[in-house]
Amino acid sequence: MQYLKPISNSTAAALVCAAFLLLPCLRLGAQSGAEYTVTGHIFDSETKAPLYLANVFLSNTTWGAASDENGAFRIDRVKPGVYQMVITMMGYEKQVRPVVIPRTRQQSIPVFLKPTVYNMESVAVEAEVPREWHRHLDRFKREFLGMSVNAQNTIIENPEVLDFSADRMSGLFRAVSAGPLHVENNALGYRITFFMQSFNAKTAAYLRYTGEARFIPMDPPDKETQALWEKNRRTAYEGSIVHFFKSALQGRSRREGFFMYILEHGIDTEMPDYSKPVLPDTLILPGKNPHEFLVFLPKYAMIIYNNENEPETYKQFIGSDKKRPGSRYIEKSIHSGTEYQISYVSTEFSPLTVYETGHLYTPDLFSAAGYWTWERIADMLPLNYEPPQQNSRPSAEQQ
Numbered sequence: 001m002q003y004l005k006p007i008s009n010s011t012a013a014a015l016v017c018a019a020f021l022l023l024p025c026l027r028l029g030a031q032s033g034a035e036y037t038v039t040g041h042i043f044d045s046e047t048k049a050p051l052y053l054a055n056v057f058l059s060n061t062t063w064g065a066a067s068d069e070n071g072a073f074r075i076d077r078v079k080p081g082v083y084q085m086v087i088t089m090m091g092y093e094k095q096v097r098p099v100v101i102p103r104t105r106q107q108s109i110p111v112f113l114k115p116t117v118y119n120m121e122s123v124a125v126e127a128e129v130p131r132e133w134h135r136h137l138d139r140f141k142r143e144f145l146g147m148s149v150n151a152q153n154t155i156i157e158n159p160e161v162l163d164f165s166a167d168r169m170s171g172l173f174r175a176v177s178a179g180p181l182h183v184e185n186n187a188l189g190y191r192i193t194f195f196m197q198s199f200n201a202k203t204a205a206y207l208r209y210t211g212e213a214r215f216i217p218m219d220p221p222d223k224e225t226q227a228l229w230e231k232n233r234r235t236a237y238e239g240s241i242v243h244f245f246k247s248a249l250q251g252r253s254r255r256e257g258f259f260m261y262i263l264e265h266g267i268d269t270e271m272p273d274y275s276k277p278v279l280p281d282t283l284i285l286p287g288k289n290p291h292e293f294l295v296f297l298p299k300y301a302m303i304i305y306n307n308e309n310e311p312e313t314y315k316q317f318i319g320s321d322k323k324r325p326g327s328r329y330i331e332k333s334i335h336s337g338t339e340y341q342i343s344y345v346s347t348e349f350s351p352l353t354v355y356e357t358g359h360l361y362t363p364d365l366f367s368a369a370g371y372w373t374w375e376r377i378a379d380m381l382p383l384n385y386e387p388p389q390q391n392s393r394p395s396a397e398q399q
Contacts, residue, residue, distance in 0.1 A: 034291065036101050038075040042067045042087065045112035051089055054113065058099070059084040059212035061384045071110075079384060080291035081355040086195065086212045091116055094195065096212060102290070136164035140175050143201050144209070146376030148313050150187035150232065154378040157182040175199040184218075185378060188236060189229035191216045192377070207373070215382040234387055236379045239305040239341055241372055246358035248280040249293055257307030263300035267344045267369055272302050287353055292361070294351035301345050305371075309339040314374055343372040359383050 042054045050071025057064030058078065067073045080101050087095045092113040137159055145151040161178040175196070183192040192213050199209040220226035237243055239257070247256040260280050261272030283296040346367045353361035360366055 034080060035077045038078055040073055040111055041071045042111045042113060043071055045114045051113060054087060054089040056087050057214045059086055061382045062215045062217060063384060064214055079357050081357050081359060082361050084212055087111060087113060089113060143207055144376060145378045147317055148375060148379055151378035153187040154183060154185045157184055171202045173201045187232050189218045189220065191218055230388060233381060236381055237385060237387055239308050242358035244303065245354050248284060249356060251281045253280050257305050259304045261302045262298045263302055266300050267346055291356050293354050295354050296351045297347050299347055303343045303345060305341040308341060310341055317374060341371040343368060343370040357383055
């Protein structure tokens with residue numbers, strides 16, 4: 001079984017004094033549709049001059065902007081939630097800080113970026129054996145992008161910024177990056193800039209990486225490509241962790257194909273009682289703040305998604321000779337005859353705080369295994385992705 005700690009955005013030290021002005025949009029209606037505007041100014045920390053064309057974005061979303069000649073930036077249509085705001089500019093240190101919307105107080109405080117100090121001392125560099133580097137790169141692509149059909153249509157445009165190390169004794173595989181990774185996902189229609197902080201993997205056992213990602217929707221060359229991207233995005237969304245939480249918050253988890261079973265003693269230690277599914281919709285209470293919810297998940301649980309078959313690439317990955325967990329009991333359950341998708345979750349603390357967007361306030365308290373771990377960056381959608389609905393306006397991530 002493969003275990004995956006969820007991606008968690010690393011938080012840099014507070015080297016800047018940063019704040020924002022949150023302005024509710026004029027659009028009024030149900031509380032679940034609330035949107036906000038994030039504004040601020042960016043300055044050089046030494047000269048106090050405004051910085052033009054600094055990049056500001058909320059990690060793992062398509063929400064972003066560039067500062068104008070006065071150092072001002074504005075990000076519209078932001079949904080409530082907790083995000084990492086990332087500020088980057090050539091010649092300056094990247095800054096990252098958490099932003100909770102709309103909890104962040106309305107205040108306008110300048111953002112000061114610190115100039116990068118370059119060490120000009122000579123350094124002896126020993127080139128890695130090209131064959132070994134390419135072998136490590138192939139493994140990194142499998143671990144980072146995944147092995148799905150979408151991964152086969154996703155490329156890393158600048159792999160030369162990567163370096164690798166592998167410890168045969170411990171099995172630990174590490175990757176470091178000299179700059180942001182530029183990823184082009186031709187299956188989902190996104191360009192992703194990923195600022196990788198750490199990457200650690202062990203063979204078929206453990207993967208953990210941290211960083212901040214900016215999603216930029218690609219321009220489709222024709223209507224057929226646009227339709228294909230929309231279909232692939234919807235497929236990537238359906239059955240995902242975000243889909244699971246959003247369907248539970250909306251009281252639709254069973255209708256949308258999710259079945260949850262409690263595991264009393266841990267993951268991969270027992271088979272659940274398929275006659276007693278637990279409805280996650282009933283384990284939710286309102287949070288302390290608007291747009292927040294408390295989800296009381298069991299410490300260990302199995303989650304089956306019945307509305308989508310396992311893809312052939314996943315079957316090849318787990319091996320046709322390997323029986324799926326609980327397969328001998330499935331034939332006697334409501335899941336009989338289905339090529340179900342099985343995932344496992346464990347929580348280090350309950351309740352979990354979940355936003356209406358379906359993402360977690362503290363993702364480090366939530367671990368996933370099984371099918372959910374197989375899908376990686378190539379199947380990842382921005383947090384502000386919304387499945388298209390008929391007669392609806394474009395989603396916030398399409399602006």
